Amino acid sequence: MAAKMLILIGFVLLFFQAISELIKRIAVMLGVIPDPHDTGGGLRAAAEAEVARLLAETEANSQIR
Numbered sequence: 001m002a003a004k005m006l007i008l009i010g011f012v013l014l015f016f017q018a019i020s021e022l023i024k025r026i027a028v029m030l031g032v033i034p035d036p037h038d039t040g041g042g043l044r045a046a047a048e049a050e051v052a053r054l055l056a057e058t059e060a061n062s063q064i065r
Contacts, residue, residue: 027033
């Protein structure tokens with residue numbers, strides 16, 4: 001009986017966590033809170049750094065000619 005109760009409690013807590021995540025993601029989409037997963041790094045930052053490097057290299061090559 002105790003094991004069944006623990007399983008039920010686990011699912012109830014999981015449900016409340018899902019509701020919490022849903023509320024948080026809606027708030028992020030509406031702009032109410034900042035995105036906690038936006039660290040400023042990742043693929044976007046790497047791509048922007050590569051574009052900046054390529055632009056600087058292109059400008060340096062065009063000044064040489």
